[in-house]
Amino acid sequence: MPEARLDLLASVLPLAKALRRIEDEAAAGHDLTMWQYAVLQVVAAGPGRNQAEVAARLDYSRNRIVADLDALEERGLLVRRAGADRRANELVITDDGTATMGAVQAAIHRAEDALLAPLSSQDRKALHRLLPKLAASARSSRPPPKAD
């Protein structure tokens, strides 16, 4: 008989938990939460986006991002800039923010490398190629976001 097939979630959930812990600890090392670090990343990659856009890119909520932005702005890691549309805030990362974000990311990548250490170099390359592909498929299967 065929070998029992494992639900993918049985593998992906422990993996997601481990990666979540890696990001939590790396961010906490710089007095950030995982979400605050994620916001810094998105703003660094595309300066000038407004709060709703950043939240949407993270599959986060435009409500909860407010407090995170308050904290980041107070620490001088990014700024809310007034733009043409005076309802929206253009988000821009500061030099301090870029430096902090880079330090957290470096710590994350080191921990990820340790997690992938048991795999062969080929397998690691395959994962770094396949996971983003799968994520794209997962995102396209996502239900339409609700009102908020």
Added chain:
Amino acid sequence: MPEARLDLLASVLPLAKALRRIEDEAAAGHDLTMWQYAVLQVVAAGPGRNQAEVAARLDYSRNRIVADLDALEERGLLVRRAGADRRANELVITDDGTATMGAVQAAIHRAEDALLAPLSSQDRKALHRLLPKLAASARSSRPPPKAD
């Protein structure tokens, strides 16, 4: 310069969410929660285990499993059997439980196949081989479980 390296969580989190939704919906189709289905799976794979052992295998909690077992037992999908150690309950799945579990699992595998459809057959095989490996590494990096 080297291509920007994506945090693994940026790929794994959307994937985990999609898989979680797949399991939630498949289980709900048989009036189960995802955790109730997971419990059925573990009990089916190893009959006679007690509640704490099953919870530990799922990285679940021995507290929350109680209500799930109440529901499963009331529906006749498994039974709590008395064993030698009269503190512990030996868990055994029933025929009905096996059938229900199999139906949910079949639905999950169909939905997983749809999610993996954009990938080549080779890539799919690579994933089914690599993800369990990675999960093992993730589990071994897990912090020691606390009191409860």
Added chain:
DNA sequence: TATTGTTATACTCTATAACTATA
């Protein structure tokens, strides 16, 4: 009328503690 940012509220999930009965 719709959208952005914001705040407040409610709900779900999870973590922690404590009790009992057995060992």
Added chain:
DNA sequence: TATAGTTATAGAGTATAACAATA
């Protein structure tokens, strides 16, 4: 003294609703 099961409580995380300002 420690463990299995159970229950109750508190907390974190998330979802939903409503509002003012602007388009």
